[in-house]
Amino acid sequence: MIENICAPATPYGSSAIGIIRCSGPEAIQLVNTIFKGHDLTKVASHTIHYGFIMDQNEVLDEVLCNVYLEPTSFDGENMVEINCHGGTYVMQRILNLLLKNGFRMAEHGEFSKRAFLNKKLDLTQAEAIMDIIAASNSIALRSSQNSLRNSTSHLIRKFREKLLDILAKIEVNIDYPEYEDSVEVTKEYLEPVLKEVCEELSEILKTSEISKLAIHGIKTAIVGKPNVGKSSLLNLLLDEEKAIVTDIPGTTRDLVEGSLNLGNMTLHLIDTAGIRESEDTVERIGIERSNQVIESADLVLLVLDVSKTLDDVDQQLMDLTKNKKRIIVANKSDQNVLWNIENMVLFSCENKTGIEELANQIQRVTQIEELNIDEGKYLSNARQTDLMSRANQSLHQAWKACEMGMDIDLVEIDIKQAFEDLGAITGDAIPDELITALFTKFCLGK
Secondary structure, eight states, X not given: OOOOEEEESSOSSSOSOEEEEEESTTHHHHHHTTEEESOGGGSOSSEEEEEEEEETTEXXXXXXXXXXXXXXXXXXXXXXXXXXXXXXXXXXXXXXXXXXXXXXXXXXXXXXXHHHHTTSSOHXXXXXXXXXXXXXXXXXXXXXXXXXXXXXXXXXXXXXXXXXXXXXXXXXXXXXXXXXXXXXXOHHHHHHHHHHHHHHHHHHHHHHHHHHHHHHOEEEEEEESTTSSHHHHHHHHXXXXXXXXXXXXXXXXXXXXXXXXXXXXXXXXXXXXXXXXXXXXXXXXXXXXXXXXXXXXXXXXXXXXXXXXXXXXXXXXXXXXXXXXEEEEEEOTTSOOOOOOTTEEEOBTTTTBOHHHHHHHHHHHHTGGGOOGGGOOSOOSHHHHHHHHHHHHHHHHHHHHHHTTOOHHHHHHHHHHHHHHHHHHHTSSOOHHHHHHHHTTSOTTO
């Protein structure tokens, strides 16, 4: 039996409006028992009605109730959204009243889970809802909106249709070898088809690595010797005094972090301890942490003092970061500029110049400027890319098996696994317990 559920769809706190979402087979009738105004059981779907929430003879609040009839509601069930005043106390009173009158509190993500189970949206669309809520820049927002409009679903289903066509031909060959009109599935037939799909998946995975930076932010390590302006750069970009700035070398002993939007990008900045030889135990620990951050960073901003000749430590830092996506931030360019290096941006923390040039260079180095969000040929999160990587690996194994001349029915096993992994992206092939685990990460009112 499907239970009637309710939950706040807006966070607790002082605000003009608070929304309580109710859903289930009897949701409209149950809300109607505590609502004084129109008879909600006799109104049309997608209509709004003015009235009062009543606890027996006590008026709890003056409200507007949005009514949505199944199957055209968000989750495919009867729904009522109570728009009340946004105070914590009044929302809690209304929730308690609903719980006494046939509802139970919804679990995290349960509304979206019901929408998924009722085939109102697939798993990529459900994830897109949370991505829209969490979007921190315009690229992330547009990407999430595209996924919500089914761009990711169409992309995945296109590949599954290709694989399904291959599997169908293999089955016909195995079960009905005498059927003359069927395509003979041979090594010569399979190899180019599998090669084409593998290349397309690889390209999408490559683009997805770029989109991950654009959507979820770029983990950016600010690296350099002591006193070259790392903390000043962090403070300037964040527009606040996040890190202590002094003329004393080694002031920054631990990692200092902050996030900001720079153009269309979100940067998760980490100001590291100045890297140098040191006998100070605390400073050495900070330097070791700096090395770990460099290793895990998506991007390194190597800050050098352009007004001074490069020394051995500067060269060591360039060698240490040469295999990373890296930009040389040539600070103190308001003084003498003594050298020029590839991917170098002239910068002056003192005069606050070079920020626009830095943003442009970050787009080039991370390849975000090449990303076509509206084309939709990418995936939005780690779960999706992991599943596509597994599918791609299975198809490569099938391709290799063809080259080795293995029996077609053995090749089919890897193709079926790829078909299942791609289906798990949209939720077309995914265990029930995994569905539950995914939706528990959602907001309460979602």
